[in-house]
Amino acid sequence: MGLGKRHIILIGFMGAGKSSVARKIARWQHLSSIDIDVYLERQEGLSVTQIFSERGEEAFRDLETAFLETMPSRERTVLSCGGGIVIRQRNRELLKALGTVVYLRVSPENVLRRVGGSSNRPLLNGAIAPDELLRQRQQLYEEVANLTVPTDECGINQVAREVIRKLKARGEL
Ligand code: S3P
16 A cells, blocks of 8 residues: 555545544544544634635635645545535545545435535535535545445444444455
């Protein structure tokens, strides 16, 4: 495994549980974890919603790309990515090169229940239905992923255990 190719990277739609699952895996496996949204909010001194409204979505995507470019030199990390990180081809290339990409899959039917009523997610502003946005992105998540873990029927602990089981089966933990 190359130096950069060792991170554990969680991708998937809003509401899939990426942030909580990343924290659990990191705690149980004694690894560090980074939630990219939280990292960028601290770095910029603005919420994700403010970055979107003051600078636009492209500027936020630029921050995501710049952040991913810093990952090869970091210690092994469980990374929780924002749901839209896969939109850019450059990000998809970076993700694939950085480590094992785990897709936490939530079905379009469940997305509405999971993210309904979020006020801190700028893309859920009514312009597009969340289940439709997920349908548009599904193929990109699948294209980048090395592993897929379904989350519809599972709680955070169960999902985290399943990710660990699959990584162990691949000799990556
Ligand atoms: C986004 C998802 C959010 C955040 C931003 C854009 C998206 O992250 O990065 O609001 O495009 O799906 P979560 O998936 O952690 O909610």
